[in-house]
Amino acid sequence: MASSDQTVLQISSPSSTTLSARVHPLVIFNICDCFVRRPDQAERVIGTLLGSVLPDGTVDIRNSYAVPHNESQDQVALDIDYHHNMLASHQKVNPKEVIVGWFSTGFGVSGGSALIHDFYTREVTNPIHLTVDTGFTNGEATIKAFISVNLSLGDQPLAAQFQEIPLDLRMIEAERVGFDMLKTTVVDKLPNDLEGMEASMERLLALINDVHKHVDDVVEGRVPADNNLGRLISETVNSIPKLSPQEFDKLVNDSLQDQLLLLYLSSITRTQLSLAEKLNTAAQIL
Known part of the structure; x- marks a missing residue:
């Protein structure tokens, strides 16, 4: 029979208010711009994420700024004074925006991320860690969001583990056109208004064709009917002005x-x- 006072490995999950995040395109573009303008010796760029927590618990990331830092294998030095001065300047313009986490460029979590995350944990409860793959490791700019989960053995803390959370990149159509252009590895030029309208119409036509094909497949019995999907299609059709x-x-x-x-x-x-x-x-x- 197992002893009742045995030591158990525990995982301390953060509160449910940080289980999902939503990022605006301005944040992604700003991070990419900071990466292009980084010092020659810097391998990656880190910085602060600003935004708010929505009533449903989703973290809404609306702004960002880079923070100068020096990084080695076993330590990370942040310019804390610069961070606080930039925060004060941003809040003079947008007083409702607060620190919600931090970002870094690169694919996934790196070795010094735990040290930086520990600093932002002192700035805000349960910060979000956003990573933007500016190296196009998988052929595109992969964007991920993480939270820190504490691992402990009994009452003794062991380490912090980064756990990926759902990230919403929802944006308006005008932002979608520019974002799709910047996702590719080679961009000749940004589209003008007419080219953006043409791309939007082509995207809309492709979506209509997909819906039309799905409805035909359901009618012909090739795929099973989905009541929820049918209800969404019906609401979309009814919302179109006559x-x-x-x-x-x-x-x-x-x-x-x-x-x-x-x-x-x-x-x-x-x-x-x-x-x-x-x-x-x-x-x-x-």
């Missing part, structure tokens, strides 16, 4: 003309600024 083809064409053409007018005005403004700069340079020479 427009005649002529009204829809007019709506699209009006929007397209507005986009073309903005492009024309921006081109005129750019030309005028360039001409004024050349005239100013010529006047200084004379």
Whole structure:
């Protein structure tokens, strides 16, 4: 018979308020920009994540800034004064944004992550650790979120283990176009407004074709019916405004003309600024 006072390995899970996270595209773009601008000798970039905790417990990551650091095999030195000064500056503009965790570039958790996470644990309860694979290890910029789980043997703490949590990259369609472009390893140029609209329409058409094929498969009995999926499709169809083809064409053409007018005005403004700069340079020479 086993002894009642035996020592048991325990895992201390964080509170349920940090079981999922949602990150905005601005955070990902800012992290990538910080990585491009990093010092030559730096292998990765780390920094602070700002945001808030939603009523349902999801951590909403809305902003970030890099923190200078020096890292070796057994120690990590953070510029704590810089971190606190940047936090104070951000909260003057967005006082509702607080520290929710920290980020690092690279694939997964590295050796010094536990030391950095320990610092942010003193800044906020149960911080999120966000990793962005700027090296495209698997052919794309893999983004993951982790929380720290404490391992203990009886009353004696042993170590901290990073556990991956669900991460939501939900974004509006305009952000989706830019994010899909930056996910690839080679980008010739960012799309303009018309190219972005074309990419959105192609994506929408592909989604409609997928839904149409699924409905045909269900009707023909090739796949089983899913009541929840059918309800979502029905709600989506009912939410579409009732427009005649002529009204829809007019709506699209009006929007397209507005986009073309903005492009024309921006081109005129750019030309005028360039001409004024050349005239100013010529006047200084004379």
